[in-house]
Every structure is written in C-alpha cells, then in structure tokens.
Amino acid sequence: AGIGECYLEMQDFEKAQSYFEQSIEAYPENEILAYNVGEIYFSNQKIDEAIQYFTISTQVMPDWPPPYLKLGYVYLNKGDYGNAEVNFKKFLEMNPNSPEAPTVQNILDYIAKIK
Incomplete structure (x- = not known):
C-alpha cells in the first residue's frame, strides 16, 4: 500500500488504484486500503465502484x-x-x-x- 500511497500523492491515480487493488487481494481485511480504492473511484466518478469499496471499509471496521x-x-x-x-x-x-x-x-x- 505504501507504493500506492506514493502514486496517490503524485496524482497518478491509475497506478495507485492498481497497487491498492493488488494489496486488497492480499489483505482483504484492511479497511484503509478499501477506503483508498473507494476514494480513487469516487474522484473518477465511478460511483458504483466507489460504493463497493467504501462499503467494504465499513464492513471491516464498522466504527470508523x-x-x-x-x-x-x-x-x-x-x-x-x-x-x-x-x-x-x-x-x-x-x-x-x-x-x-x-x-x-x-x-x-x-x-x-x-x-
């Protein structure tokens, strides 16, 4: 996820998204990764995908x-x-x-x- 966050800082959303999604596959219980992918999708107006990942984040960490x-x-x-x-x-x-x-x-x- 660290590499994904670097790409996010550089506003290279495509590469950031790729790294975050790979990380989610490896660590599906990480609410921050799911949240970050949701952010990328939302910023690109991919609403249904954003909902999916933000929802995953709430399921993993309901009190966040x-x-x-x-x-x-x-x-x-x-x-x-x-x-x-x-x-x-x-x-x-x-x-x-x-x-x-x-x-x-x-x-x-x-x-x-x-x-």
Whole structure:
C-alpha cells in the first residue's frame, strides 16, 4: 500500500488504484486500503465502484467514521438521498464534533426539505 500511497500523492491515480487493488487481494481485511480504492473511484466518478469499496471499509471496521462520510457524498452524487441520509447520520453519530459536522448537518437539512 505504501507504493500506492506514493502514486496517490503524485496524482497518478491509475497506478495507485492498481497497487491498492493488488494489496486488497492480499489483505482483504484492511479497511484503509478499501477506503483508498473507494476514494480513487469516487474522484473518477465511478460511483458504483466507489460504493463497493467504501462499503467494504465499513464492513471491516464498522466504527470508523470516514467511509460513512464518503458513502454519504457518493450516494448524494448519485441522487440516492435515502442512502445518503443514512450514511451521513451514521457519520454524525460517530463523529459529532468533526470539522465536517456542520456541512453534513446542512446537507441533512437539505435532504429533509426535498423528501
């Protein structure tokens, strides 16, 4: 994963993705690897793939907030407001004092208005 992170820093997303995916095959229980692959897919607007990897991250480490935040944004981007709301709420429950909390609450307020 270290090589993948270097490629990610250099913004060579294709090589980073390749290394992260190889690492996931070797270490399927690593939530950070799954999260990083989800980030790459999301940044490339590959929404369904991003959902898959962020979800893996939540399954491996259910009490780690970052993938719930990302799933909220991915589902919001997809127009799936129900799943966006579920994941944003989960993130806020786990991390209410996060710097992202006010933004997430504003998004939840918006979703509540359009439902």
